Amino acid sequence: MLQRILNDFTISFCLIVSIFIINITSVTAAILTVDTLADEEADNGKCSLREAITNVNGGDQSGSTDCPAGDPSAADTISFSVTGTITLVAMLPAVTQDLTIVGPGAASLIISGNTANRVLRISSGVNAVVQNLTIADGLVTGTGGGGIYNQGNLTVANCVMINNKDSGASGAGGAIFNDGGIVP
Numbered sequence: 528m529l530q531r532i533l534n535d536f537t538i539s540f541c542l543i544v545s546i547f548i549i550n551i552t553s554v555t556a557a558i559l560t561v562d563t564l565a566d567e568e569a570d571n572g573k574c575s576l577r578e579a580i581t582n583v584n585g586g587d588q589s590g591s592t593d594c595p596a597g598d599p600s601a602a603d604t605i606s607f608s609v610t611g612t613i614t615l616v617a618m619l620p621a622v623t624q625d626l627t628i629v630g631p632g633a634a635s636l637i638i639s640g641n642t643a644n645r646v647l648r649i650s651s652g653v654n655a656v657v658q659n660l661t662i663a664d665g666l667v668t669g670t671g672g673g674g675i676y677n678q679g680n681l682t683v684a685n686c687v688m689i690n691n692k693d694s695g696a697s698g699a700g701g702a703i704f705n706d707g708g709i710v711p
């Protein structure tokens with residue numbers, strides 16, 4: 528009788544462990560935490576926003592080993608452990624894989640195009656979410672979308688868009704230019 532109880536207990540315990548492992552392994556999306564305000568691609572132990580986006584796009588660490596690898600089979604998340612302003616030295620890489628970029632709050636994190644660069648571009652077919660941050664000082668000349676150029680399925684939530692411009696003759700979509708994409 529005691530042996531029977533022990534056997535039953537062992538089987539139950541194994542089932543619980545198995546379910547736990549299955550739950551752990553089914554969560555595959557990567558979370559990449561940006562821990563520097565610098566717009567850099569140096570192998571310096573700091574994960575920049577530029578490096579993180581490249582890793583998400585590649586589903587690997589092609590941007591930098593300073594950031595975790597992107598997951599090629601799931602929608603990844605980029606978050607921030609820093610507050611302040613990221614001043615871009617060039618347009619960020621176009622986002623080509625499903626991605627959520629979530630800041631610590633629109634008053635706490637600004638991504639600035641430095642009145643010289645577009646800030647974000649979302650490629651066709653990509654589901655992108657941008658939330659809790661400010662996109663400022665994006666600039667293009669005639670191509671639209673100084674802040675964000677969207678060809679995908681873009682959700683913008685709790686963001687501030689400020690001083691983003693298209694200085695071209697048409698001047699279309701200074702903050703967000705929607706080129707065949709969807710902005711719900």
Ligand SMILES: [Ca+2]
Nearest residue numbers: 569571573593
């Ligand atoms: Ca780095």
